[in-house]
Amino acid sequence: MAARNPIRSASAFTVVELLVVIAIITLLIALLLPALDKARCEARTLYCKANIKQIAVGTQSYGDDFNTRYPYGVPVPMETVDHPHNVPWRPGRGGGTPPQQQFFDQGYITDHKMWACPEDPHPQNYVWWDYTEHPDFVGSTNVSSYMFSEHALFGIAWRERRELTIDMVVNPSTFGWAVDGWECPNGWTWATVDPDDPAHDPTIPWHVRIDWSHCDNVNVLFGDWHVETVPQLGIRNRVRTHPISDF
Numbered sequence: 001m002a003a004r005n006p007i008r009s010a011s012a013f014t015v016v017e018l019l020v021v022i023a024i025i026t027l028l029i030a031l032l033l034p035a036l037d038k039a040r041c042e043a044r045t046l047y048c049k050a051n052i053k054q055i056a057v058g059t060q061s062y063g064d065d066f067n068t069r070y071p072y073g074v075p076v077p078m079e080t081v082d083h084p085h086n087v088p089w090r091p092g093r094g095g096g097t098p099p100q101q102q103f104f105d106q107g108y109i110t111d112h113k114m115w116a117c118p119e120d121p122h123p124q125n126y127v128w129w130d131y132t133e134h135p136d137f138v139g140s141t142n143v144s145s146y147m148f149s150e151h152a153l154f155g156i157a158w159r160e161r162r163e164l165t166i167d168m169v170v171n172p173s174t175f176g177w178a179v180d181g182w183e184c185p186n187g188w189t190w191a192t193v194d195p196d197d198p199a200h201d202p203t204i205p206w207h208v209r210i211d212w213s214h215c216d217n218v219n220v221l222f223g224d225w226h227v228e229t230v231p232q233l234g235i236r237n238r239v240r241t242h243p244i245s246d247f
Helices: 006-011 015-065 099-106 150-160
Strands: 146-148 176-180 217-222 227-231
Touching (some): 015 146, 015 176
Antiparallel strands (some): 217 227
């Protein structure tokens, strides 16, 4: 009878041992994946926050150059509002220039890549006003992932016929000027970035103006220029959309 090979016998794995190893590896992967997903989400959240901080710089620079005014989205008569982009955007609809274009034209933000949130799956589908129209800023690029308070963008000028200046903002630390979203104006409320808001009408697609999140959160640029990650659920009760009224 041939002698058994002790080295081969000692180093070989049985089927049971292989299954145990595979089970352990599978378990480790299952434990690590959530942590990796969380780390990925946090990294993209920080990247997005850095983008929004550039919007803060652009807004402040605009205010420094134009008598502390916010960049208006829709022009009103020159005797009411004095800003450099009082030109028609669409015949018969008045006009308007999104902040992205104004900041680019003035040289405040010249890198179009910073307008795209890394979580946004379709930044090229950003909507300026009408749902068939898109901004055409930075040459031929239509890329953005950030939405602005409609009251600040043009509501004060349009409804109250007066200019909005930075020093008029009430409780700026609770006023949201810019938030993640796929349309330039926010629809008068930040509930449009909360898919679970009970006030939404599911038959109206623009009631929700975001199709991504930072782990169920969004990044918010407040009126005092700090950027904060805020839960989407109940955001309309946490972040004000009207700059000069406390709601």
